[in-house]
Amino acid sequence: MPQKGIITLPKSVGIISAAAVGGAEEESGPLGDRLDVTDVGGDDKFGMETWEAAEGEMQKRALTTSIAKALLTEHDIDAVFAGDLQNQCVGSNYGLLDFDIPYFGLYGACSTCAEALILAAVYASELGTSLTAAVASSHNCAAERQFRYPVEYGGQRAPTSQWTVTGAGAFILSADEKNAPQIVDFLPGRSIDRGINDLNNMGAAMAPAAIDTLKRYLDESGRSPSSFDLILTGDLGAEGTRILRDFLPDVAVVHNDCGLLIYDVDGTDKHGGGSGCGCSATVLASTILPRMGLPTRTANGERPLRDILFMATGALMSPASVWQGNNIPGICHLVHIKSPDSWEADA
Amino acid sequence: MPQKGIITLPKSVGIISAAAVGGAEEESGPLGDRLDVTDVGGDDKFGMETWEAAEGEMQKRALTTSIAKALLTEHDIDAVFAGDLQNQCVGSNYGLLDFDIPYFGLYGACSTCAEALILAAVYASELGTSLTAAVASSHNCAAERQFRYPVEYGGQRAPTSQWTVTGAGAFILSADEKNAPQIVDFLPGRSIDRGINDLNNMGAAMAPAAIDTLKRYLDESGRSPSSFDLILTGDLGAEGTRILRDFLPDVAVVHNDCGLLIYDVDGTDKHGGGSGCGCSATVLASTILPRMGLPTRTANGERPLRDILFMATGALMSPASVWQGNNIPGICHLVHIKSPDSWEADA
Numbered sequence: 136m137p138q139k140g141i142i143t144l145p146k147s148v149g150i151i152s153a154a155a156v157g158g159a160e161e162e163s164g165p166l167g168d169r170l171d172v173t174d175v176g177g178d179d180k181f182g183m184e185t186w187e188a189a190e191g192e193m194q195k196r197a198l199t200t201s202i203a204k205a206l207l208t209e210h211d212i213d214a215v216f217a218g219d220l221q222n223q224c225v226g227s228n229y230g231l232l233d234f235d236i237p238y239f240g241l242y243g244a245c246s247t248c249a250e251a252l253i254l255a256a257v258y259a260s261e262l263g264t265s266l267t268a269a270v271a272s273s274h275n276c277a278a279e280r281q282f283r284y285p286v287e288y289g290g291q292r293a294p295t296s297q298w299t300v301t302g303a304g305a306f307i308l309s310a311d312e313k314n315a316p317q318i319v320d321f322l323p324g325r326s327i328d329r330g331i332n333d334l335n336n337m338g339a340a341m342a343p344a345a346i347d348t349l350k351r352y353l354d355e356s357g358r359s360p361s362s363f364d365l366i367l368t369g370d371l372g373a374e375g376t377r378i379l380r381d382f383l384p385d386v387a388v389v390h391n392d393c394g395l396l397i398y399d400v401d402g403t404d405k406h407g408g409g410s411g412c413g414c415s416a417t418v419l420a421s422t423i424l425p426r427m428g429l430p431t432r433t434a435n436g437e438r439p440l441r442d443i444l445f446m447a448t449g450a451l452m453s454p455a456s457v458w459q460g461n462n463i464p465g466i467c468h469l470v471h472i473k474s475p476d477s478w479e480a481d482a
Numbered sequence: 483m484p485q486k487g488i489i490t491l492p493k494s495v496g497i498i499s500a501a502a503v504g505g506a507e508e509e510s511g512p513l514g515d516r517l518d519v520t521d522v523g524g525d526d527k528f529g530m531e532t533w534e535a536a537e538g539e540m541q542k543r544a545l546t547t548s549i550a551k552a553l554l555t556e557h558d559i560d561a562v563f564a565g566d567l568q569n570q571c572v573g574s575n576y577g578l579l580d581f582d583i584p585y586f587g588l589y590g591a592c593s594t595c596a597e598a599l600i601l602a603a604v605y606a607s608e609l610g611t612s613l614t615a616a617v618a619s620s621h622n623c624a625a626e627r628q629f630r631y632p633v634e635y636g637g638q639r640a641p642t643s644q645w646t647v648t649g650a651g652a653f654i655l656s657a658d659e660k661n662a663p664q665i666v667d668f669l670p671g672r673s674i675d676r677g678i679n680d681l682n683n684m685g686a687a688m689a690p691a692a693i694d695t696l697k698r699y700l701d702e703s704g705r706s707p708s709s710f711d712l713i714l715t716g717d718l719g720a721e722g723t724r725i726l727r728d729f730l731p732d733v734a735v736v737h738n739d740c741g742l743l744i745y746d747v748d749g750t751d752k753h754g755g756g757s758g759c760g761c762s763a764t765v766l767a768s769t770i771l772p773r774m775g776l777p778t779r780t781a782n783g784e785r786p787l788r789d790i791l792f793m794a795t796g797a798l799m800s801p802a803s804v805w806q807g808n809n810i811p812g813i814c815h816l817v818h819i820k821s822p823d824s825w826e827a828d829a
Binding site: 145185187188213220223224228231232235236237238240241242243250253254260261262324326328452453454455456464466 | 486489491492531532534535560561565567568569570571572575576578579582583584585586587588589590591597600601604605607608609610611670671672673675798799800801802803806808811813
């Protein structure tokens with residue numbers, strides 16, 4: 136029988152470690168003190184010569200840190216699933232080149248973090264492999280000059296524009312660790328095209344996919360939005376969030392968006408909020424999972440999260456495809472994460 | 483324990499259907515009469531306005547044809563794993579947009595066909611899902627203007643240059659079908675960088691990865707190359723094939739390369755042979771699997787293949803990454819395919 140609906144992992148998979156790397160804008164934002172690694176030089180180059188290489192370096196440091204936090208070495212990791220926004224995914228290709236780990240390259244645009252978590256969980260859950268990694272990143276300056284204008288050009292940004300996050304998140308997964316936040320089931324996304332073709336309004340392009348995935352999940356599971364502690368979208372931003380809540384008003388009470396969490400939007404030029412593969416990856420790693428029982432040095436006193444839906448959204452376009460007259464389809468992969476049964480939150 | 487070696491699927495997965503779509507050059511080549519779909523217009527546009535859209539159209543027709551040959555509908559397919567060479571993988575994104583199938587986008591460069599087969603097999607084998615699809619494509623004119631020069635420019639091609647295949651291959655996988663060629667185990671690739679930085683010599687960039695993967699497979703399995711009916715690399719071409727056979731001379735007797743099979747290289751401007759995600763995908767779908775028991779209208783009288791290694795290789799670079807001074811790392815994913823036990827070849 137077709138299994139297009141919610142897929143329950145035969146064996147739930149623990150997220151035993153997570154790490155977040157961010158740039159200067161992210162460090163000075165509301166989540167800045169939760170980042171594991173920031174750029175000492177402060178120029179978002181992370182010691183590299185180009186923005187593109189800096190993105191690879193962020194992936195390298197994120198994966199290295201997540202492995203270290205789990206008290207492992209790279210030799211313990213059976214496979215890494217990774218992606219980014221650069222043409223031919225060279226952020227991941229070069230960033231992870233030095234690791235002696237089998238490598239599966241992904242392209243899910245800004246949904247990559249959820250896509251990587253799903254495939255890393257399936258692989259870990261099922262193949263007798265015990266440890267896999269998921270990595271996703273974006274870099275503001277690399278993305279701007281590839282998708283829009285070089286930052287030096289100073290192009291005017293539209294009110295619906297979002298700010299591509301300079302950041303990388305990495306996660307270590309194990310099917311054998313129950314004392315960690317658990318990926319219990321997931322719902323992979325379908326491509327959805329609702330006719331949006333404005334390169335400066337990715338939130339509107341991705342919101343229909345988020346609505347499609349979330350509505351299918353709620354319908355099939357029979358659960359109400361308020362039965363979750365948090366429904367977290369990746370980077371719908373202000374515009375996409377408005378659209379989501381217009382179509383699914385019940386969601387508002389438990390919904391938040393990584394793009395709205397990572398920056399102080401008001402009064403800055405972040406406009407619609409954060410975006411990019413690195414947006415959802417860094418917020419999940421730095422801020423959400425520590426509230427679900429993942430050991431951390433920063434989170435305490437915050438409301439614990441026991442049951443969340445993590446929904447990273449992606450816009451499946453290229454600049455050339457839009458110039459050629461295509462719309463911008465969206466996709467949204469959903470990951471259902473629960474805190475471990477044994478966890479006693481000290482909030 | 484780490485499982486970086488050969489991974490045996492708990493339940494082998496049948497390739498129940500395959501389809502190959504090709505352009506004019508491919509149609510006039512030695513495998514032309516085995517293609518399921520070619521371009522009636524003869525201009526490789528497949529009725530579309532751009533090369534890029536034509537690639538998407540090839541993916542659509544390949545998946546449609548593979549579903550039809552399996553006597554299924556799109557509603558029967560639980561997930562599709564797909565990728566291509568275009569920036570942000572828009573060949574797959576747009577080509578598969580109309581299908582109501584959960585979509586996992588991949589980027590493995592020219593190794594994508596093997597990467598997709600592995601992940602589609604893992605997903606089908608393990609999650610109670612019965613049917614998944616793998617799709618990969620490339621288009622000569624879209625690739626040339628993105629990676630090198632627009633074809634109208636008439637740039638001189640180096641002797642080691644390969645010819646990006648205009649083609650798409652699609653495969654339908656089922657864990658419940660034993661009367662079809664079976665994916666029994668696989669070995670995912672690691673990124674390997676041996677210092678090659680010549681954009682006109684992808685074979686040399688990818689050969690070290692093929693050598694690494696194949697050597698690890700032979701060492702761990704304890705099998706000799708000659709115990710296989712065929713060791714088939716994806717697109718090493720003439721140069722990469724020479725390097726592979728230099729390092730692993732025992733392989734030569736059973737080795738072939740999709741890039742050397744798809745065109746009559748001698749006396750044409752194909753130089754090093756075919757390349758691109760579509761190269762290995764179309765050759766495997768059109769020519770190899772029919773010799774392993776997959777029903778077909780064309781193959782008969784050929785030597786049956788009972789036990790093969792399919793090794794698609796990819797070069798994990800972008801034009802920008804090479805201009806910025808990076809080398810070209812390679813990767814090679816290996817898939818071990820056996821004909822069904824019940825199959826009585828009528829050769």
